[in-house]
Amino acid sequence: MANDIFKKALYDALIPEFSDMLPHADENEYVFSHKFESNMQKLIKRRNKPYYRIINTVGKRIACIAVIILVASSVTIFSVEAFRNAVADFFVNIYEKFSTIQSSDETGVSPLTIENLYDITWDLDGYEVVYEERTIYNFFKTYVNKDIVINYAQYTKAKFNIDTNTENAEISSINIGQYDAIYFYDNHNYHHLIWYNEDYVIEIMSNINKNTLIEIANSVKKVE
Numbered sequence: 001m002a003n004d005i006f007k008k009a010l011y012d013a014l015i016p017e018f019s020d021m022l023p024h025a026d027e028n029e030y031v032f033s034h035k036f037e038s039n040m041q042k043l044i045k046r047r048n049k050p051y052y053r054i055i056n057t058v059g060k061r062i063a064c065i066a067v068i069i070l071v072a073s074s075v076t077i078f079s080v081e082a083f084r085n086a087v088a089d090f091f092v093n094i095y096e097k098f099s100t101i102q103s104s105d106e107t108g109v110s111p112l113t114i115e116n117l118y119d120i121t122w123d124l125d126g127y128e129v130v131y132e133e134r135t136i137y138n139f140f141k142t143y144v145n146k147d148i149v150i151n152y153a154q155y156t157k158a159k160f161n162i163d164t165n166t167e168n169a170e171i172s173s174i175n176i177g178q179y180d181a182i183y184f185y186d187n188h189n190y191h192h193l194i195w196y197n198e199d200y201v202i203e204i205m206s207n208i209n210k211n212t213l214i215e216i217a218n219s220v221k222k223v224e
Helices: 002-019 034-048 058-069 080-086 210-218
Strands: 090-094 099-103 128-134 138-145 148-156 161-164 172-176 179-185 191-196 200-206
Touching (some): 172 210, 191 210
Antiparallel strands (some): 090 099, 138 148
């Protein structure tokens, strides 16, 4: 009881003395600079974007940059006819600033939708899946381990039609298992492999070394 009385007496004695020394909220209102307010508005708008969760880490931004690289403008030094002869299942159209690769499904026996999923079964310990999307026509997955990015895609053959960077690329054909695959190395240091496995078109793009990428491609199997 005595302690409570002492505390009250001390409060009554000191608070009036020092209260006038404390700044009032309306006396020192801080006005932020226009640049600060502008940056805050940009940050708020960025967080409200539907794709913010895809780019909110360093790994995810690396993966997004890798995807952006694919649409860089380019002019290939190889002819359309040479490319068609290399891989009969695909056609390429050369434009001034980019190339398009399109499947040739004349038989019409390939699935029209994604009925079964194929995926990489190579040991990806240490990699993080930073992006994954599945639609009725395609399946995308991006793996990241520090500065290594592996972009994997599965398409229905009828819907496969992509734009890709082939500037100064030497396009060739290599074997992935029993299948012929398109291979080229772009001017952003990414290896590309595209092949048709008699059900779907598979595409893998990565800045990992070529031999390892071929091992990864050979590990692609039906998983669902």
